[in-house]
Every structure is written in structure tokens, then in C-alpha cells.
Amino acid sequence: MTLFTMFAHRKESDLFNTCRYLLGNLKVNFTNSGLSDTLHNHVEYPSLLSIKDTLFEYGIESAAIEKGPHSYEAFETPFICSIQQDDWPRAGFTVVTRAENGQIDYLDPLTNKLKQLSVEEFEKMDKHIILLLDTATPKHEVHFSANKKRERDRMLVKRVPLCLTLAAIVFAAGHLFSQPVGTYTWLGAGFLLFSFLGLAVSSLLIWNEIDAHNPFIKEVCGGKGKKINCDAVLSSSRASFMGISWAVWGFSFFAAFFTTQILFPGNIGFLLLWSVISLLVSPYIMFSVYYQWKVVKQWCPLCLAVQVVLTANTTIAAFCLSGSAALSEGFALYPVAVVILVGLSFLLLTNAAIPELKSARDGRDYEKKWKKLRYNPEIFEALLDKSERVTAPVDGLGIVVGNPRATHEIIKVCNPFCGPCAKAHPELEHIIHTNPDVRLRIIFAVSGEGGDIKTRVVAHLMAIQQECDTVKMQSALDDWYLAPVKNYDTFAQKYPMNGELSEQSGKILAMRDWCETMKIRATPTIYVNGRELPDSYRVTELKNFF
Missing domain, CATH: 3.40.30.10 (Glutaredoxin)
Incomplete structure (x- = not known):
């Protein structure tokens, strides 16, 4: 799956996709947020039991059995099972929609699309635990209308930052091309584009710092081959500078770069300053590639994407500085002060925010483990025995x-x-x-x-x-x-x-x-x-x- 495809289809868990596909085919009124909350709030998530109990909330009773020597055609479809290919880091749940004539139609956990395989090929992936479903009396989500309204409100709130960012890019680009178009116009447009791309990629690196186990991040960061592993690179001894991770440095760099390009589009002073900065950081490109290639001997796709963006910025910088008469006049104090203040602000805020976000994530993990212990039937019975x-x-x-x-x-x-x-x-x-x-x-x-x-x-x-x-x-x-x-x-x-x-x-x-x-x-x-x-x-x- 390409990086673009994964951004276009926000990565959801295979448990969610399986339940969503099943409920959609049964014409059940449900909300994505309601389904997701029911799954994630389950004490045993992610597991087959969490799917079973979640579907029960929608009126679908089920029973888990071992496949044994039975053929797939002996089971009434749809049914849910767990599959895993050799290059998958973990098993994924799928819903089988048809099993007849030696063919199996199932929902691919990676692409979330229906796929057909022969029984022999499917048998090699199957974990041989099947969840049989009774879909005779499905029921709609409780408080569906209220949940739908709440979900629309959440979606609007989540889209506001992206819409504002895109609007800022459009206005900045519009300002650039509203002036007489020249060399600096195209150079400014290039910096605007690549600073945004750099910010997007470095944001994923920050996300990886906070939650490396997120399914979306794990898919972006590889796992398709022995030589592709973001964690091996980002957790290595040279993955930080002055006690601050390169991910934070990179994010702060691109955030400051993009911010100044938005606020001062086409400003010659800022173009020249960022051109010089881009050339100064260009040696890091060779360092990063060499370090991944020869030292760690693992490749980080996100790190390589950052190097591609830095290379593009270096190329633009070389064009901008070649024969520039403005460079001989030196840099104005204002652009230098703005870049330093904005850059330091992003650096300090990001470096301070990451531990807090990690603590929040760990808190959720600990809460889930605590609930798993708290809702253990044996512990509950032991506490009941001590009660009046x-x-x-x-x-x-x-x-x-x-x-x-x-x-x-x-x-x-x-x-x-x-x-x-x-x-x-x-x-x-x-x-x-x-x-x-x-x-x-x-x-x-x-x-x-x-x-x-x-x-x-x-x-x-x-x-x-x-x-x-x-x-x-x-x-x-x-x-x-x-x-x-x-x-x-x-x-x-x-x-x-x-x-x-x-x-x-x-x-x-x-x-x-x-x-x-x-x-x-x-x-x-x-x-x-x-x-x-x-x-x-x-x-x-x-x-x-x-």
C-alpha cells in the first residue's frame, strides 16, 4: 500500500473494518464513532471477544468454534476469522462473505477491499478459529441520531486545522502569483510546497515518537522487509542532537520554515535566509543516508522522505543564491529575528509537549490494563466474598x-x-x-x-x-x-x-x-x-x- 493511499484511507483497525463492513451490509444504522468507542472500550480489545461483544450490542449473536476438519462451505456466511500472511507482523480479522466452488471471498485486512482466493491459499493464512454469526435480528445503534450529530460536530472540529492550513497555502500562493511572475515567484512557490511536505512528514515522525505502536504509523514505517524499520533508526544512539531527537529538530525546522513562508510569501529577505539555512543543513542529508546504510543497516522510510525534501530545498536554495545581488547586501535583522524566535518557539514547545503526550498515551494503556485486572471475574468474586x-x-x-x-x-x-x-x-x-x-x-x-x-x-x-x-x-x-x-x-x-x-x-x-x-x-x-x-x-x- 502506498503512502498516498494510506493517507487517503485513514488507517483503521481490522476489527473496526470487519464490524463496519458487516453492519453496513446488514443495513444497520450505526456511527463510526459509536462502533469505534464500543470496540476500544472493551476490556479485551483487540481480541475476538471484543468483536463478539460489540456485535452483540447491535443485535448480532455469535459463537466461536474451531474449524477442525470441516470445510469452509459447511459454515453459513458471513463469518469472521483471523488470518495472517508470512510478512504480516500480526494476524488480522476478516469477514468471509462467500465460500463455495473452491473459492473464498473475504475482506482484506490491509486494503479493506473484498478479495478472492482459492480455499487452499486461504487455508494457509487461516488461524482456524471461526466466529459464526446469527444475523437474523440486527438492531440499530442506541441513540443513533444523537451520536450521528455528535460525530458530525467532531468531524468538523477535526477538519478545521487542515482547512485553515490549506486556506493559508492558497492565500500565500495567490499572493505570490498576484505579483509580476519572476524567478523569485517560482522559488517562493517551491519553498512553500516543500516546507509543507516536510512539515507533513516530520509530523509523522513526531507521531512515531509519541505512539510507535499505532497501526497507521507501523504501516507507514515499514515492516514489509527486513531492512525497513523506523524504530531501529529512531531509537539508535545517533538519533538525537544536544539531547533532543532529530524528529523534534526536523519538525521545528519545517514548522518554522512553513510558518514564515505563509506569513511572508515571496519576501526576498526570507527567501535568501532560508536558502542559506537550507544549504547549511544539507550535510545532514549525507549523514542520515550514510548512517542508515552503513551504521544501523536499516532504512526509515519517513527519514528518507525528509532527506528528499531537504534535497529539493537545497536545489531551490542553490538557484536562489546563484548570482543574487541581494545577497551581497547582507541579511536584514527582522527576518533573522523572526526565524530564530519562531524556530525556538516550535523547538521548545514540541520538546515539552512530547513527554506530556506520551504520559497521556501511557495513562490510557495503564487504564486499560487496570480495567482488565479490575474486571477479572475471579477478582470480582474474591471481593464479593468479603462483602456483607x-x-x-x-x-x-x-x-x-x-x-x-x-x-x-x-x-x-x-x-x-x-x-x-x-x-x-x-x-x-x-x-x-x-x-x-x-x-x-x-x-x-x-x-x-x-x-x-x-x-x-x-x-x-x-x-x-x-x-x-x-x-x-x-x-x-x-x-x-x-x-x-x-x-x-x-x-x-x-x-x-x-x-x-x-x-x-x-x-x-x-x-x-x-x-x-x-x-x-x-x-x-x-x-x-x-x-x-x-x-x-x-x-x-x-x-x-x-
Whole structure:
């Protein structure tokens, strides 16, 4: 894949491309940001499990199996598997769209385009783990419209710097050619073009300094051959000068160069000054090439691209300085001062920013590792075992939502006007809707006195459970807890009850007695399989265990 192609198609992970292709073919409404966030926020990302759980969020159930001796034609397409060619640094996930007549159609992880191979050739790449998919009931992304608007806003913000840069180039070029066109006009246009190209390439080198493991950077930096390795060059002993990496020097050089060309297009003083500077730095071209060739014996594609740009600048500088009458008059103080101040500013800011950006990246990595440890089921169970246990029986108490024969039970002790209880409600509903082996038991902590509005609401909810089906019960809970303003009269009109309300006093008193026995002092109090949820965990985190 060429560098231009990779810039045109922003490198995404093969996991993202696989899921995006599958959802697109199923006509599912989704946003790239929503899909990407779901994948990247998964504790096991990047893995087949992260794909499995992400697709489940879009209504696609799946099961991973070993291929074994079965033929590909025996599996219903589409299915997902992992493949790796000899020159790939790691395996990539792909979606197989067709497997018949000895041919396999699959999504190439590198080009993100459909490709066809014979079964024999595909078999050599396949890792023999297949994720079978049930695509019968896909569902659209939750909050799709809001996510789409947010994604458009983000895209506009991200495009602003590029648009401003391109606009600056256009205005600078327009100013150059609005004057009588001469030698200095073309030389100025050349400096403008190559300073921009140098800035673009050196920006990738800075990106490599910050995150060398980024898939896009790794592809730009090679890996296609034994002699191509950016890391070997950029981490070598001569990869810095005065304690500052050559990547930072290069970026600062081109940033200052490009900035002055934008602000002072065609200015003879700046053209002459940068011509002299370009000639002064030209020996670095030979040093870099020789160092990669003879010392490190590895090639850095980005470093070579920088040398090409420097060579072009040196050529332009030679034309600019040859027979220039202005050079004999010396340099004006203003261009020299501007270049020094701008250059030093970029140098100091870049050198200071890189450690901070590295720390931010490392912080995200550490957070992911911490979450992986935190959401380990064995650790969670060990912490649960140390928590307070439910000592009073709960049979017949409260409202049970979900499969009554489920293996796991979550108890939520709450009151109907508790704000945190309302926030916990959709999180727990999501768990029981996506996992039939979990049920939710809601126990209300209220006084049981007739004049208490909380008691009246609970009596109404208990009456609905007694008289109505599960669907209406869940609907009533949603209407109450998700309402922005909780008005009992409005709720009672929507779910009218008569004498059933007076029949609930015994149930309410039983829940009150249970809460007193368990010494419930705050709501919501959550119990998981008879043990209190540890203080260090939140309700929103329970989805990582069920």
C-alpha cells in the first residue's frame, strides 16, 4: 500500500473494518464513532471477544468454534476469522462473505477491499478459529441520531486545522502569483510546497515518537522487509542532537520554515535566509543516508522522505543564491529575528509537549490494563466474598424482573424518589435484557405509612406486578424511573388501579422489615448473588461481569 493511499484511507483497525463492513451490509444504522468507542472500550480489545461483544450490542449473536476438519462451505456466511500472511507482523480479522466452488471471498485486512482466493491459499493464512454469526435480528445503534450529530460536530472540529492550513497555502500562493511572475515567484512557490511536505512528514515522525505502536504509523514505517524499520533508526544512539531527537529538530525546522513562508510569501529577505539555512543543513542529508546504510543497516522510510525534501530545498536554495545581488547586501535583522524566535518557539514547545503526550498515551494503556485486572471475574468474586451477605430470606419480596429461573440474581434496594436509583435502573435493565441468566429483584425501602407518598407509589407498582404481565410491569418501571419529573398523579392515571392498592400493605411492610433486618441505610444498595456490591464498584460496571 502506498503512502498516498494510506493517507487517503485513514488507517483503521481490522476489527473496526470487519464490524463496519458487516453492519453496513446488514443495513444497520450505526456511527463510526459509536462502533469505534464500543470496540476500544472493551476490556479485551483487540481480541475476538471484543468483536463478539460489540456485535452483540447491535443485535448480532455469535459463537466461536474451531474449524477442525470441516470445510469452509459447511459454515453459513458471513463469518469472521483471523488470518495472517508470512510478512504480516500480526494476524488480522476478516469477514468471509462467500465460500463455495473452491473459492473464498473475504475482506482484506490491509486494503479493506473484498478479495478472492482459492480455499487452499486461504487455508494457509487461516488461524482456524471461526466466529459464526446469527444475523437474523440486527438492531440499530442506541441513540443513533444523537451520536450521528455528535460525530458530525467532531468531524468538523477535526477538519478545521487542515482547512485553515490549506486556506493559508492558497492565500500565500495567490499572493505570490498576484505579483509580476519572476524567478523569485517560482522559488517562493517551491519553498512553500516543500516546507509543507516536510512539515507533513516530520509530523509523522513526531507521531512515531509519541505512539510507535499505532497501526497507521507501523504501516507507514515499514515492516514489509527486513531492512525497513523506523524504530531501529529512531531509537539508535545517533538519533538525537544536544539531547533532543532529530524528529523534534526536523519538525521545528519545517514548522518554522512553513510558518514564515505563509506569513511572508515571496519576501526576498526570507527567501535568501532560508536558502542559506537550507544549504547549511544539507550535510545532514549525507549523514542520515550514510548512517542508515552503513551504521544501523536499516532504512526509515519517513527519514528518507525528509532527506528528499531537504534535497529539493537545497536545489531551490542553490538557484536562489546563484548570482543574487541581494545577497551581497547582507541579511536584514527582522527576518533573522523572526526565524530564530519562531524556530525556538516550535523547538521548545514540541520538546515539552512530547513527554506530556506520551504520559497521556501511557495513562490510557495503564487504564486499560487496570480495567482488565479490575474486571477479572475471579477478582470480582474474591471481593464479593468479603462483602456483607444477605442474611434474611428474599423469597416473595419485591418486584422480580427478567427470567425468574435465572442462575444469577441482582438485588436493588431503593426508594421511588431516589435519584441514583433512577440512574441505576437503565443499567440494570440492560443487563437483564442482554443476559437471560440474570434476574433483577427490586426491594423498596419505604415506611409503609398510608400518608407517605413513597408508600403510595410502591403500592401502585406492586399492584401492577400483581395484576399485569411482565411487559407492562417493565414498562411501568421505565415510565416511573426514566421520567424527568416524577408525578404520581400522572403515573396513576396511566396505570389505573382500584382496590388492588390496599392489598399491598403486607408486602410493603415485609420489605420494610427486611430492610431493617439488613440495616439498609442508603439507597440504592446493590447485592450480587447474595453479597453486597463492593464500594469500589459502580452499577455501570456490572455489565462487564454479566
